[in-house]
Amino acid sequence: MIRLGLRLAVTGGRAAIARLALVGGAVALGVALLLAVFAGINAVQSQNLRYAWLNSAVTEAATGTEAADAAGWALREDYFAGRRMARVDVAVTGPDSPVPPGMTRLPAPGEYYVSPALASLLASTPADQLGDRFPGRQVGVIGDAGLASPDSLIAVVGRTPQEVAGIIGATKITRIVSVSPQDCSGCYVGVGSDGITLILSVVAAALLFPLLMFIGTATRLAAARREQRFAAMRLVGATPRQITLIATVESTLAAAAGTLLGFALFPLLRLGLDRITFTGERFFLGDLSLTWFNVLLVGAGVPLGAAVAARAALRRVRITPLGVARRVTPRPPRAWRLLPVAAGLCELAWFIDRRPRTTNGQTEAYLGGIFLTMIGLVVAGPYLTMAGSRVLARLARRPATLIAGRRLADDPRAGFRAVSGLMLALFVTSVATGVITSIVAYRGETPVGTATYDNLSIGWYPDHGGKLPAADTPIPAGLTTTPGVRDVLVVRYQGIVGNLPTGAIGCADLTRHPDLGQCPPGAQVGAVYADLSRPDFGSDVYEASPMTLAQLPSLPVNSFVVLTDGSRAALEHSRTLLESTFPDGRFPSTENEWRSDFARTLVQFQRLADVVIVASLVIAGCSLAVSLAGGINERKRPFALLRLTGVRLAELRRVITLESAVPLLAVSAVAIAAGFTAAALFLRSQLDYDLKPPGLSYYVLVGLGLAVSLGLIASTMPLLRRVTGPQQARND
Template sequence: MIRLGIRLALAGGREAVVRLAIIMVAVAIGTGLLLCTVAGVNAAQTQNERYAWLNTGVVRTDVVGSADPTWWLLRGDYFHGDRIARVDVAATGPHEPVPPGLPRLPGPGEYFASPALARELRSTPLGELADRFPGRLIGTVGAAGLPGPEALVVVAGDTPDHLSRMPDVHQVTRIETLDPSGCSGCRVGTDNDGMVLLLSVVAVALIFPLLMFIGTATRLSAARREQRFAAMRLIGATPPQISLIATVEATLATAAGLIAGFGVFFALRPGMATITFTETAFFTGDLSLGLRDVLAVAIGVPVAAAVAARVALRRVQISPLGVTRRVTPKPPRVWRLTLAVLGVAELAYFVGRRPATTNGQTIAYLSGIFAVMIGMVVAGPWLTMVGARLLAGRARRPAALIAGRRLADNPQAGFRAVSGLMLALFVTAAASGIITTLVDNRGTPVERGSAANVALVQNFWPGTDETVAPPPVLSGVDGTLVVRRNPLFPVDTNSDIGPGLIACSELASRPLFGRCPAGAQVVEVSQDLQGQHDGGSIAPVTVWQASALTLAEVAEQPILSVVVQTDGSAAAVERSRTTLENAYPGRQLPATNGEFQGDFGKQLVQWQQLANVVILASLPIAGCSLAVAVAGGLTERKRPFSMLRLTGARLATLRQVVALESVVPLLLVAALATGMGFLTAHLFLRAQLDYSLHSPGPTYYLLVIGGLAASLGIIASTLPLLRRITGPETARNE
């Protein structure tokens, strides 16, 4: 039967070749995107393994290495808004632990830098970057010690006597190898479990439309093939044999598409490596596939395509005379709404009841979102039927009446054409709503010239007895302010240090940082002078709260932070940062609040890039599915349309019928998918973050309007086929 299925698949002339080619293209695209997703998961894992050594000394384990103890200090620095991972080391013996990517530890006055940082060192004035690191550059960090090709990493040598007196320094005898995904105390790295979850959602969001595309392509010329299969049933073929033959046709194209899909993956891999899904871009080689990955895709894709084809052609199992005795299928029932309603109810239930664990949240939200997606596909025919009956009931012209009656008689066929587009619009609405809300709540860019951009803050660790020297004289800055510790708050390195103090005479010359109330000599301020102290949150203020302490009492307090007001230019910020780092070696490295906020903003950009991948991939796939479905529907109905033309129906009327049969479900599912996408995003945001949905910007609406306009254009492009396929010869030949 398999050989017979292959012969029948190839014996249908140009029509069969076109159908097989369409299926092959769909499978190639789907396989390529699926492989990219799997490779992305593998790359995130490999990148995390390269992050592991940077957490040496931070993660406390009971494992003791055999190397000589080495002083180790991990700090985070910035350059032009990009993070620099800085490690200061000092060996105490000849057998020191060496990080990956280095031939040895640097000695005092030496440092290794990543290739990307080395390029910056060569192209930047010394006072803005190179003067931060002691001595000279003696080499670059190899790929084995870098998370990605653009990572900024420096390993600087120091003396044991000097480095051992620095705060937050550790003695280590081994290099950490624990993956940050399983490390609760790691400072550097990403949650690979979260990335797997995110990429899994991306894969599902892409695979659903592709499976529908395969099913739609498989149904091309379904009526003619059903007649052929019915004839085979009359001569003794059993239903399982017919199903096997139908499945072989789709599997044949799937096999060719699977091979082409690997070519698509290798073509997309270099471009995918440049997309920063995590904190930095990937090495191209990290986007790799294991043997299990290849086998899973090589087996899973053909099986999924065969199932989709078998479901799409399930009508071929009717009785031998069923083709000639076909009647109107039963109308869909309202129970089809059940799954979508349950999915929404599940998401709504967790508003205010967020699961405590990450796994619990994953199960709760993903199951609800997928229930909504699948539920919309199940409910689509019923909604199409309702819309068709409304159209027919209000029809004033023959075209509207015919289109409404035809849709109401077979709403499954009408919805099938736009089902892929519905899922694409749902994913687009949900992704855009979530990203927009996160940006508005947590990633709003700071205004140019604001304190967050121009003020460089040097904080000091609380609870240290070491006296902090007054700030150095900085050239090219507008002023330097000193915030002192508040004696009314206990000093504890493990707790909040409370508000600081500053004299009003100092603050008066820097209005950018607020002002004192009338009559006050000392005010309580936040450590960075950029917001009112309130449980660690920062809110803009203009008037600080007065303090009961005197100027003399404040002058005796240790320094809490130094705030440098620059002109906001990158050069001024970097020069001031270098001066502060050299003035306070081993301390917490200075940064602006804009840079801290920018870290989260970059993460949002990474998520937005993932959302864009889904949107840009799913909309074209949905458009192709729509084109195939409309063209296939015209081919299947050419005899009824030719008979209508013979009875006097005008060609323009038939074109209006075809347009209405496609446009009504299209606009209906567009409204449904967009509304359900926003509702799902809102419930997720309320449950997980207690945010309310914010409307996406104009770009989103232009994208949706453009997608709908393209879909209408696809429908319009098929209308000229009516003249050719509905002539008198069609009715005569059929």
């Protein structure tokens, strides 16, 4: 039977070859994208492992032998032009001190190693903006083994043991950590690989759903003619099981060929993957690899999934031979089909104020609700299509509208099948856009030109191990005269006073810069945060400090806040000057820089979501085109008879357009509404955020998807003229 099925699949004429090509092409695209997702997951793990050595001071997890000589170690975070930079100050205590990967030795005092990307910046940037931060001379470049990304900015600076001991957070190490930050206790440098792996897994599922639907749609192409052929085979003695086997062989063959082609396409797709920054930093090309498990899972799973989809798509071939000729209108879908969608949204709503405490619990809760909603949309689609068809028939004023409404009402499942892939794509689009847009709105970057963006602050915090500078510590020489610096404010440390911030500043200083906030009426000293960020998340009024103006000069310095015009030269020159003056504390930064790390990651997720959306729309568009072409081919005789009775070709075109556009627009509206509802429920439950309206790119993407879908509908119209000629009216 398998050999017969292969022969029928290959020698069944142009329609069979076209069907094989369509299914194979769809599978190839889907397989290549799935392999890209798996490669991305593996690259995240590899990149995380490359971060391991930076955690050497916070965990004992390591492999290899312990070094005989300890090394002084202090890891701090720095910035340049908005990019994050890691700096490790080290002190050699003997010839056998531990050496990080990518280096042959630790730098001696007055020497430093840098990553290739940082070396390029040092060569192209004035020294007073970057190079002067590193005392001594560059003696080497860190190799790839010690870098998470080709774009990583890392410096390992040699200092004396006494100098390193005076740095905040300094310690001594005898081993270099060589396990993933995910697997060691206390590690904080690295990627949240669990979350990214989860997101990429959702991406894989989001690609797999429309892919399997497209395979099922392509399998149904010319289904009526194939059912007649299978019925004839039943009459000569074939069993239902044999017919089912023959019916699935064709799709499995196409899926297997498409899988091989997908593996062939993956190396080409991989060449562009190192440009997509899933984690905020590019991957090394070698990290974008596949495991044997990935290869076996995709190589065997996709053809198996295609076989299952084909069996479900052609389950009607198992009816009796007479059943093919005695088809009746199927029972209309019932309202119960709306229950799974409601159940999915209710499940998400139930977790508002009941958020699971563990990460696994949150994953199961939210991911389960979203997947249940996706399945519910597929289940509810035929009912929504039927409801739209009844409205269309009720409002009909022309024959084409009435015919289209009656046709959709007769078989709403077939009408929905054509647009099911697009429905899922729009749902995924709406959920991803709603969540990411809202999080960025609450926690994203501060717009360029606002006070918090232009302010550079360096602070000391006793509760975090920082030693406060003396009260008479002067403002670094030359800082106030730096071009682009508007002013330098000194925030004093008032200690812990109830619930007030620990900083204190004269209200006269705030009066000169009203964009920073203001004191309450009558107050002379305001209680502020060290970086002068806004109090109470947006309020313009600080609380009054119990300190007096006379007491301020005697208080130790809490921070220096440099107000600049936002230019890179002013920011980086000021930063370098502050670091050179105060080399042992936390490095200066703007509020926007530490907030932008999270926002930048969200932007990468948005890009990833856009890739998924575009791929889903492409697959959904192919599914729509195949379904339309198949529907026209199967109804060529009824359409030919209508033309013989005087129905104009333009009316038939309206019928096809309405049959496709009504379910398309109906399910699109429901999918978008369900997507934003799911996003709003997740945000309220997980983060206590309100849903924010999406940006222009969302509307452009949705409009483009719908426009392409309508264009695909229009592209099938020339086929209608060719297949509805008088010769098609004869009986077969």
